[in-house]
Amino acid sequence: MNGASRSRVGLAVGLAAALLLAALVISPMLMVSIPTIMGGAGGSTTDCDDDVQLEEASDSASSDIPRDLLELYKKHGKKIGVQWNVLAAVGKRETDHGRSDLPGVKSGTNYAGAAGPMQFLISTWGGKARIPIPSKFNGYASDGDDDGIADVYNPADAILGAARMLKRNGAPENIRRALFVYNRAWWYVDQVEEIAKRYAESGEVKLPPQADPACDDPLVEAAPSDVVAKIMEYALAQRGKPYLWGGTGPDAYDCSGIIYMAYRSAGLSIPRTTFGQWPFGVKIPAGSEQPGDLVFFNAGPGTGPNNPGHVGMVVEKGKMIEARCKLCGPIKVTGYRTRDTLMGFTRPLQNPAVLEQLKKLDDAL
Structure with a gap:
């Protein structure tokens, strides 16, 4: 992931190597097997600028994702140009959309220094959990609610930061590469992609619609x-x-x-x-x-x-x-x-x- 999940990649070769990488908070809800993809017709259209319509959320997405977070995933996905359902799938796989009570989700950090609902290493966020925007160096620290502060625990800020990271590393076209950089494990990429498909009404991970x-x-x-x-x-x-x-x-x-x-x-x-x-x-x-x-x-x-x-x-x-x-x-x-x-x-x-x-x-x- 942003580095926050990388520690788990190292579990296969030993805990010492894992601790050098970024950790991913794993809630019990996230360890269940991924359900089969749900289908349905796609909801995207081609229009001009802000009128471009996003992929419709499936019933599964609407029932699983808190309403305010669903709006944030859509808003920041559209703003940055990445698939909202992929952002939402990352949020699900990382912390069950912030519902996990494990260390580092709502305060502090986990054992590898990861924090917030999207699990950023503090070092990749900008060195501390809350940073005034703009700042000289802020990593992926982002101000998603325009309050002048990039707060790693604030879902609006964290989701915007995650969108920026995915975009920088290949999204929306090469989403698997972007997810691999987010957390360097192909099993993680597979799981996030499956969740993303389940969250989309079309049952697919599509490119965001482009203007005509x-x-x-x-x-x-x-x-x-x-x-x-x-x-x-x-x-x-x-x-x-x-x-x-x-x-x-x-x-x-x-x-x-x-x-x-x-x-x-x-x-x-x-x-x-x-x-x-x-x-x-x-x-x-x-x-x-x-x-x-x-x-x-x-x-x-x-x-x-x-x-x-x-x-x-x-x-x-x-x-x-x-x-x-x-x-x-x-x-x-x-x-x-x-x-x-x-x-x-x-x-x-x-x-x-x-x-x-x-x-x-x-x-x-």
């Missing part, structure tokens, strides 16, 4: 200029294609490759790599970014405090199109505000060389 491509039209129409609209049109048309390190299309791209080619589609030349794109554009204060601007992250190979290793392109406030990594699934529109590695924004269109290119394009018309 027709929803791109309003994004392009809202572009601040015809040039940005052309850049966005190209970038959005690459959705669904795979990530390829060094790729510049037409079949696959890396993070900076899709941006480089999107600008080329509008007749503009910018640096090819993330490392070149970061100093190239004019820095833009957070909150002032607009479509076509670039958003950079302290993530990826060769990264550093002023040397971002990953880049996306803003398509509207809070959203970007990105080619993230090979294990992260295809190119898609995602949110950037919840990424704790966000470094800043730039506007390539304000670089003097690009302004000169734009002038030449205007003169040629």
